[in-house]
Amino acid sequence: MGERIDEEISFRRLEVLLAFMEGGSLGKAAELLDVSTVSVHRALHSLEKGMRCKLFDHQGRQLIPTDAARALASTAREVLTAMSVGIRTAREVAGYSSSVLRLGSLYSLTLGTVPAIIAELKARGTELEVDLTLGSNTELIERLTQGTLDAALLAVPELGAEFQSIQLFEDEIYFAAPAGSRYADLESIDLQTCSHEPFVSLDEGFATYHGFHHAFHLAGATPTVIMTVGDVFSLTSLVSGGVGYTLLPGRVRGLLNDKVRFIPLSDRFRMKQKIGLIFSSIRERDPTLLKLGVACRAIARARSRNQTGS
Template identity: 25%
Template sequence: MTLREFEYIIAVGDTLSFSRAAELCHVSQPTLSSQVKKIEGSLGVTIFERSNRRVHITAVGADIIASARRILREVAVMRETATTAQEPLAGRFNLGAFPTLASYLFPQVLPKIRKTLPDLSLVLREEKTDVLIEELRQGTLDAAFIALPVDDPALIAAKLFDDDFYLAVPADHTLARHKSVPTDVLREHRLLLLEEGHCLRDQALDICHIVGSGGQTDYRATSLETLRQMVKIGSGITLMPKLAIEPSDDTIVYLPFQGRPPHRTIGLVWRKTSKRTAIYEAIIDMF
């Protein structure tokens, strides 16, 4: 068996489709199918049950796919170790961030990374936090900017900064004339939230729970920019992280909270087994 054949069975396992797996692996479907049959014949087991309409992973097939993933991860670590030994601050580097952070942090930090690490070939990835964590585990990401804490024994997290939340209200809102507001004000007003799956939504709901507010449920935005537009037209108010504030926009007023403001803590996260420590340390030093 070859590493390429392992990639084939993983692709079929991920897509549950031989045609889509072939596209992902850039081979013809007959080629991929024959190679999968070859692996099954070599092992003497059925990895996939096939029908005209669907592909099903057998119990033993799930174990074999999991083993194939582990093997490919170990090979990736081996290659990374060799590359790092030769050029510790060079090579391809896959860096991720979640959507409510990526659009605002990447433009700030990328020029610094390029200046400090000019030989590093950056590949950026924007995804929700749970996807980023899984890709870190699988080895398809080298590091990611994630809201802490991250509770995973396979990963290391280093705090970078706290990003305070502000209350975003329309310029003609009754609160707009205030210089700051208490968090209790969230009990009295309609709060717009992101859709489920965004860590910023979870953070906002945590804040709402602390102050005894519910948050609006009949509208859920897909992005911070959508939330911003909804605030502009007077559909409600929302929590906006400082990093995403646009001070030149006079249609929205961003109010700081009184006392210790609610915030999200942003960190750099990577695998414990990674050998690219010099790069992680260089990025951390930029904050």
């Protein structure tokens, strides 16, 4: 290991030195950096202290760089250039400001939300290639934590400080029954009256799975689940085939709508999911995620206007 560098010698102070050498005065350096003259003078003084050698001669109020200052500036220019390349490379490896957006989504959101966001990105001239990963809430949050996804569209859970979210919409949860069943023409469903029926469900880890069991907990009943599946499309097909009943979010009402009825839950069992985009807080300034955030907010506003109008 080489000689340790004094903590007074920082990248920022080397940038100040280069600005001073380029501008030729404290005032010009301050203009280039958009800071005060006092800040420039303090930075140069700290740099000289850390170097433990004279970098400037004083002629009245003027600072005259020494040969030592010129030698340091030459090396600083190389170091800062190399560091800029290193930062850019590290960000590319981490997916920061990448041309590829690694987006996670619930299966159910591929019906309308994901295509709408991609269309909005293209309409805004954002040239991003979207690499889409589908999974449950739990799987997507794990991938975000591991850094293998840039952002995810899901049912927003309680978030700690490590994540941020942008809400897109709230989605109602319905009782799903085959067309022609005894429940198909009801205006609402009291889960206590149907808890004895056979049910099908999503696997554990999906937000709808937890909502399903919470609703029956409120009803004071334990549903008989005869089958679980890993995606909402298979689940809807099982309902249409008469295998069992389930609870489904309203966003999938377009699936098999001639074979499956979506019936509102009675007031005390009503549930809504908050659907949104979540991403790591440390990447809130990532240009790629800023573009995605703008698109998501535009989709949310358009949806809100449509709901208000209807």
